[in-house]
Structure formats: C-alpha cells, structure tokens
Amino acid sequence: xxxxxxxxxxxxxxxxxxxxxxxxxxxxxxxxxxxxxxxxxxxxxxxxxxxxxxxxxxxxxxxxxxxxxxxxxxxxxxxxxxxxxxxxxxxxxxxxxxxxxxxxxxxxxxxxxxxxxxxxxxxxxxxxxxxxxxxxxxxxxxxxxxxxxxxxxxxxxxxx
Amino acid sequence: xxxxxxxxxxxxxxxxxxxxxxxxxxxxxxxxxxxxxxxxxxxxxxxxxxxxxxxxxxxxxxxxxxxxxxxxxxxxxxxxxxxxxxxxxxxxxxxxxxxxxxxxxxxxxxxxxxxxxxxxxxxxxxxxxxxxxxxxxxxxxxxxxxxxxxxxxxxxxxxxxxxxxxxxxxxxxxxxxxxxxxxxxxxxxxxxxxxxxxxxxxxxxxxxxxxxxx
Numbered sequence: 001x002x003x004x005x006x007x008x009x010x011x012x013x014x015x016x017x018x019x020x021x022x023x024x025x026x027x028x029x030x031x032x033x034x035x036x037x038x039x040x041x042x043x044x045x046x047x048x049x050x051x052x053x054x055x056x057x058x059x060x061x062x063x064x065x066x067x068x069x070x071x072x073x074x075x076x077x078x079x080x081x082x083x084x085x086x087x088x089x090x091x092x093x094x095x096x097x098x099x100x101x102x103x104x105x106x107x108x109x110x111x112x113x114x115x116x117x118x119x120x121x122x123x124x125x126x127x128x129x130x131x132x133x134x135x136x137x138x139x140x141x142x143x144x145x146x147x148x149x150x151x152x153x154x155x156x157x158x159x160x
Numbered sequence: 161x162x163x164x165x166x167x168x169x170x171x172x173x174x175x176x177x178x179x180x181x182x183x184x185x186x187x188x189x190x191x192x193x194x195x196x197x198x199x200x201x202x203x204x205x206x207x208x209x210x211x212x213x214x215x216x217x218x219x220x221x222x223x224x225x226x227x228x229x230x231x232x233x234x235x236x237x238x239x240x241x242x243x244x245x246x247x248x249x250x251x252x253x254x255x256x257x258x259x260x261x262x263x264x265x266x267x268x269x270x271x272x273x274x275x276x277x278x279x280x281x282x283x284x285x286x287x288x289x290x291x292x293x294x295x296x297x298x299x300x301x302x303x304x305x306x307x308x309x310x311x312x313x314x315x316x317x318x319x320x321x322x323x324x325x326x327x328x329x330x331x332x333x334x335x336x337x338x339x340x341x342x343x344x345x346x347x348x349x350x351x352x353x354x355x356x357x358x359x360x361x362x363x364x365x366x367x368x369x370x371x372x373x374x
Binding site for chain 1: 308
C-alpha cells in the first residue's frame with residue numbers, strides 16, 4: 001500500500017467531496033425552533049410522559065398495552081405472578097434461618113420442628129452460622145408442649 | 161452555498177484548516193451559557209444556531225444518513241441543555257457540545273452495528289466547480305468515467321468500513337478541518353492517539369479507494 005504524503009493528498013482532495021453533501025434545503029431554518037419546542041414539551045410533560053421520554057422502551061411498552069387488551073392481560077398475569085412469587089419467596093427466606101437451627105442431642109424435638117436446641121444441661125446453644133435475630137423462641141416458653149425448661153440466657157456463638 | 165461542515169463557503173484550499181472554524185469569543189459564549197442555565201431560551205437558541213451546522217455535519221458524516229443525523233443532532237442539543245448545570249466551563253461549550261454529539265453518535269452506531277444504511281444527502285451544485293474534484297474526475301485514470309455521485313457513494317461506503325473512532329478522526333480533521341488538539345479534547349485522548357488513528361484511517365481509505373486515486 002502506498003502511503004506517501006502525496007497519496008494522502010489525493011485522498012484529502014477526495015474527502016472534500018463530503019463538504020458538499022447538503023441536508024434538504026431550508027433544513028437549518030427551523031432546526032433550533034424544533035429543539036426549543038421539544039424542550040418546552042418536555043418541561044410541560046406529566047411525570048408519566050417524562051418517564052416515557054427518558055425511557056423510550058417504556059413508552060413503547062405502554063403503547064403496546066394500550067393497543068392490545070390481550071397483551072395487557074398477559075402483562076397483568078405476569079406481573080401478578082411475579083408479585084405472588086416474590087411474596088412467597090420472601091416468606092420462605094424469613095423462615096429459612098429458623099429451619100437452619102437444629103436441636104442438638106434431642107432428635108425427637110428436631111423432628112417436631114423445634115427451633116431451639118436444648119442440651120442435657122438445658123442450656124440453649126445456637127449454631128455459630130445462624131445469624132438471624134428472629135424471635136424463634138416465642139412459642140417455647142417454659143412449660144411449653146415440648147416440656148423443655150427454657151430460660152433466657154445471654155450467649156455467644158461457639159468458640160468466641 | 162455554505163459548507164455544511166463549517167458553515168463557511170469552501171475556499172478551494174487543498175489543506176484542511178489546522179485551526180477550527182471561526183468560533184465566537186469564549187466570554188460571550190459563557191455569558192450565553194450562563195443565561196441559558198437560568199432558563200433563558202433565547203440564549204440557548206443562539207447557542208444552537210452557532211453550532212447546529214457543525215454538529216449536524218459531524219453526525220451526518222459519521223452515519224451517512226440524514227434522518228439519523230437529524231435525530232442525533234437534535235438529541236445532542238437537548239441533552240446538552242438538560243446537562244447545562246453540570247457544565248463547569250473547564251472546556252469551551254463548543255468542545256463540550258461536540259463531545260456530547262460524538263458520544264451519542266458512537267453509542268448509536270454501536271447499537272446499529274449490522275444495520276448500515278446510507279441515504280446520502282444531495283451534493284451541492286458547487287461541488288462540480290471545485291477544482292480539486294474536477295481534477296479528480298477528469299484525469300485520465302480509471303476513474304474518468306465516474307461521476308461525482310458515484311464517487312460520493314464509493315467514498316461513503318469506504319468511510320463506513322472504518323471503525324467509529326477512525327471515521328470520526330477523518331471526519332473531524334479532513335472533512336471539518338479541526339486541529340489535532342481540538343480532536344484530542346473532543347475524543348478525550350492524547351494528540352498522539354489522534355495522529356495515529358488519522359494515519360491508520362487514511363491508510364485504510366487509501367486501500368479501499370485505490371481505484372479512484374492516482
């Protein structure tokens with residue numbers, strides 16, 4: 001490839017052709033007016049319209065939902081499904097740490113779904129990997145159906 | 161007829177200007193910016209009018225499509241107005257608005273990647289009288305049978321083969337006549353990068369257009 005300066009000179013002459021490419025006649029007469037009009041429209045837009053302007057995909061989505069009841073129905077079902085899934089999932093997550101707690105040395109209590117471990121000495125031991133502060137002992141007052149004597153103690157994770 | 165790149169009538173010079181097209185004094189411009197910041201739409205109108213042709217031309221030469229250039233140029237000015245409060249005056253408004261337009265255009269082109277489409281603007285009648293162009297099409301070379309329109313088409317097709325950054329450097333320097341320093345500011349890179357990109361881009365164009373150049 002010849003890259004001598006005079007060759008670039010020819011290229012630069014050819015590139016001058018680009019300077020003669022013109023937009024349609026009169027294009028710039030109203031260019032700034034169109035911009036100012038759009039700015040004014042944006043300033044007077046409702047929050048929903050502004051959201052649509054800032055997120056064109058949202059505007060397209062609203063347009064589709066407006067024009068097609070079927071699409072609106074499907075969209076509603078999907079949103080409701082996601083909402084319900086979220087609620088169910090959040091409940092599951094809330095219960096997760098409680099389930100993770102196990103009763104040590106008292107398998108029968110564990111099977112019964114007990115959430116605290118009662119050792120031989122009746123002291124409550126909590127696994128170090130459980131960080132939840134949920135009131136998991138709320139249903140296990142002294143003299144409860146488990147027959148375990150539970151007393152409030154201050155404790156710290158094992159090994160600390 | 162004015163040159164869309166600079167808003168000036170081409171003087172027939174072979175060399176692109178090493179300095180940018182005439183710019184208004186910075187202080188006057190800053191005053192307009194300050195007024196526009198306070199909501200003075202007339203001031204912003206003035207700013208738009210000053211740079212509309214150059215911004216449009218830059219975007220147009222990058223996209224080779226009038227509709228896209230129209231949308232992107234308008235959106236650039238709208239975005240600039242919305243971001244005017246964040247304009248600290250560290251660079252000139254001219255550089256700043258260019259940067260907005262360039263970033264917007266490059267993002268647009270990346271999204272459009274495999275959808276290259278040309279809808280070339282008509283050539284100004286004066287192109288036929290440009291001595292350099294007359295020489296190019298009248299020489300006894302393989303290109304002698306080619307008209308300006310076809311040459312325009314080939315040139316734009318070749319430009320579209322360049323990467324966005326290389327096309328931008330060629331557009332800003334060889335078409336619009338901006339200096340390396342100004343391009344470096346607009347592209348937020350150093351002058352060496354601008355020079356090397358320009359060299360590489362010219363080499364590429366040279367190869368694509370070898371049939372039409374001596």
